[in-house]
Amino acid sequence: MLLCLCTFILWAGVTTQESPLDSAQTCSTQVSIQGGTMLLSDGYRQGSILTYSCPDGSYPYPARSRMCQADGNWSPMRSPSGRLVTQASCRDMRCPPQQTFENGFYGPRLSAHRVGSVLNFECFDGYQLHGSAQRHCLPNGRWNGTSPVCDDGAGHCRSLPTPPGALSSGGRNRLGDRISFQCMKGLDLVGSSQHVCTPEGEWSGAETSCRAPYSYDRAEDVGAEFGASLTNVLSVVSSGTDHVPAQSLGRRLILSQGSFLHVYLLADASHSVTKENFEIFKNSLEIIIDRIASFEVPVRFAVFSYASQPKKIVDTFDDIAEDPDLVIEKMKDKMKYEDHGNATGTNIQQALMAVYRMMISHRASNDKGWDQTRHAIILLTDGKSNMGGSPRNATLRIEDLLNVAANRKDYLDIYVFGVGNLDVDWDGMNEVASKKAGEKHVFKMKDSMELKKAFEDVLDPRDLKDLCGMANNSASASWDQQQPWHIMLQHTTQGEPSCRGVLISKTWVLTAAHCFSKFNDTLSWRVILADKTAYKTGLPIKRRIDHGLYNVRAKVAQGIEEFYDYDVSLLELDVPMQVAQKLRPICLPCTTGANKALKKPETATCKDHELDLLSFEKVPAQFVSLDNERMNVLIKTKKSRPKCISAAVQHKLYSKVANISEVVTDRFLCSGGDGNGVVEDAVCKGESGGSLFVERRARYFQVGVISWGTFDPCEKKGKSMETGHRIREAPKRGQKPRDFYISLFQVQDWLRHHLAGSLRFIPLQ
Structure with missing residues (x-):
């Protein structure tokens, strides 16, 4: 059996509500911040967390949060040099300066750049510019675009850009040359500090950047960068791609029949996270589980919460580990903030050691397939590890266990997310996270809601050309x-x-x-x-x-x-479509693409698909309205179908038909409300021909084609003044609208005859 190990680490910040003063207060009320606002988790009582917030383009200095200590004092604030600071203030964000730019010139040359500043780059004659010719300083303390470099094409590798805030040393761009980076004082290095020019003409290691403690990643950037890396982990190369050159496959995993990817999810439950943010962490993990499960890779999940000690919620060896719905259900029931009691430190070392011990146990029970198992870890946290020693010790053990040598680096990915705290340790997170060329594995988010937003945008299928029925369902998606x-x-x-x-x-x-x-x-x-x-x-x-x-x-x-x-x-x-972010085929049942999306065995039949997609008495389904919104219906099957189709006589054309099955044959699916309190949408004229589709684990399958109905809710064609959308009429009292769709399972012979050259079909039975 082939398995994959993936670890994810999340760091969360604090967002709390202020409590009114009362006689139980123990800490001073004189803790305001100049130019910003503050929130309290439990008033001024012992243990309360105070969180400072500043307007966009600024950050709280010298700390974002403080704790009311047992001695009646707030935890002290110190400057980067160690000087005690008594008054917090909002300071303007700055982007780090460009220190060097070889074979070209740039400007303006400043020691730091305000938000909105622009850097321009230009190469000398004979050199070509790669990267951004112009970069803007963003409100999150980062430059947009990519670091530019001037290259003459003479080296074995393209010249390596020097990121803002860094100085480089070492060789040039010949085979085997090494280039090292060092960040200026006050900035932390994220990515790889050293890169080697490899025989493939690529630089080893992850892209280097120099980050200020107050800088953070935007949700849209995390969604794209994390999603791009995770997509490489989850994209499956089918058994029929042996003829494809290896270099064109990039870092896509080739998983054999019966193999698995193991995903380990770790959420910080330490005291500074607060219960509210912990719940957001849980919701973020649910989103990730759903996203990962939508891919065709067979996955086993493990879930932990951790503070001073870890708590195992789901083990990869559990029976439910392969079922994302059951994993999420157990998380909701068993993963609680209160379970860590007073043991409220942040011990990332022990959290990762729990993953290590789980891996050892699983290897012992599956020795033959263990070497082919792939793993990913996702870790969420709100600050630096303050107990248990360096987490790097645990990652070294994991790497050794998995034999992550030069040719096995793709068997382990560790992603680390720090959330919302100036105390988040860039250096510590970077030490734990994986470092792979062209990918990013360490992120810092402004707050827990930004983390949730980023996860909603993760795994956008824009670059996945061979997967049907994938969509972007995030709140920001069009x-x-x-x-x-x-x-x-x-x-x-x-x-x-x-x-x-x-x-x-x-x-x-x-x-x-x-x-x-x-x-x-x-x-x-x-x-x-x-x-x-x-x-x-x-x-x-x-x-x-x-x-x-x-x-x-x-x-x-x-x-x-x-x-x-x-x-x-x-x-x-006339012209084949190019699959893109806004253009992708839906999954057609009884095809090999749909079979992979449903995670059925290769021996599955069309009848298996029908049983899976239309197995309930009343199947939740959707269609797209004239206003491009998803509308909800229930497909009536089995014992519910006769009653549904009998109401077709409400249409004036069929009011005198004695046997309604003469009109509504077995090829029709039926939907429509019965006035029993369950609201169903009716189809409008003009929506004919559209898809009736069902969802399975964030993949979409067409089961019918909209044909006709007994009631047109858009007949008056009126529009709402507020939304501009059509006003869909409610049926009159006693009216029971019905809509009918041609079932794709009942026209399989016709579909197979004409689409055999474009789609691969599985056996009917």
Whole structure:
């Protein structure tokens, strides 16, 4: 069995609420901060944590937090030189100066730069600039862009840039040359202090930066940088990629059948974190678990909380370790801030040793597959480790246990997150975190809410070309990032799109056949994408394939004026789509892509997919509205289906039909509320052809195509003055709206016949 070890460490800051003064106060009330605000976790009582906050572009000096001690005094504040400071104040952020810039010139040359300052770089003749020619000092005390360097292309490796605040020494850029960096006084080095020019023409080690104690990472940067590294850990190269050159695979893991990745999650529960922030930590870990579980890599999770001593919540050896839902459920039930009692120090050494002992135990029970297991650790904390010794001692033991030699570095990733405290030890975090070329493993966040926001944006699938049904569901994501498979159909004579559809591969769109009843000339239709900057006029359709058995007039002789059985159509695009952040196929059931997303064995069948996706009596599902919002319905199956389809007689076309199954055949899925208090959304005219989809562990699977319904909630076409969205009418009393969708499980022969060249299908049974 192949396993992966991943460790994550989080450091959290303090956000507390001020309590009113009372007779129990023990510390002075004269602790305000000039230019900022303060919050108290428990008034002025013993043990209360005071937290200072400053406006954007400034930071609390000389400390962000203080504790009311047993002797009735607040913990002292000292300057970096050790001088006692009695009054806290908000100081302006500064970005570190550029110390050197070889083979070019830059300016302005200052000892420090205020927020908003600009640095410009230019190379001498004969040298090419790589990196940012202009950099801006941001409110978080960091420069935007990337460190620039002037290179003449003559070296074995490209010239290595010197980051702001650093001086370099050593060789040039020949094979085997070593370059070392040292940060100026008052700054901490993050990344690798030394780099070697390797035979591959790349510099070893993680990118170097010099960080001030008050600087921090923005949520959007963490989401991108952490996500990029973690994506390398989670992206699986399938068994069919043996022909791909190794260098093109980068650091993607090649996992064999039955192999696992082990992910260890550690959350700081020390006293300074506070219960409120600990809960945010837990929620952040839940987000990460969901994100990781959405990938096709088989994963086992381990979860710890820690203060002076660690507490194990989930072991990788537990039966539930492979089930993210059960792991999260146990976290909610068993992971409590109060469990650490009065043992409230920060002992990262012991937390990592608990991971080490778990690894030893697992290796003993799985000796044959242990050498192929991959591991990742994520650690969250709010400050420096103040007891237990250097955490590096534990990481060295872990590296030795896993035999992390030069050719096995990808078997272990350790990520460290420090949150919201000037006491967060950049040097200590950097010592623990992994150092891999082109990746970042150590971060510092302004506060715990920023950490949560960053985790919501982690693992954006923009760079994953081969994974279907992935979306960005973070609060900051746009609607087209949340459903990147959704498209619109518009005839050239119409002012706006009249139907919807869904991207199911790079070259095919699935929609409803009845969309073309009014305008049957396929060449006059366009596929409209959300990202209009790439295809402003829409995409032409190469050909259209309606289902051969679709015939809206098929039962006129039986008194059924319109009949929508087999109401599906395939549209082949003139130009294959490039998968991107806002454009990605949904997972089509019964394909190999969907099978991997569902984490089914290779022997799984189409029937297995149907049982998985439509197994409940009432299946929660969604479709996308005219206003590009997700709408919620319940698909009625099994015993609930007959009652659902019987209400189709509410449509005036079918009010006199004696046997409703003549209209609603077995190929239809049905949804609609029964007035029992469960609210369901109804489909509007114009939403036809769109996808009815279900979610499984943050992956999305289309189960039906929107065909027709008995009630149009958008008939009046009114819009809200506040949101600008259409006002969807509620049904009248006694009315029970019903919507019907062609089940993709019931048109498999047709899909397989026409899509065999674009998608790989699994056996039907």
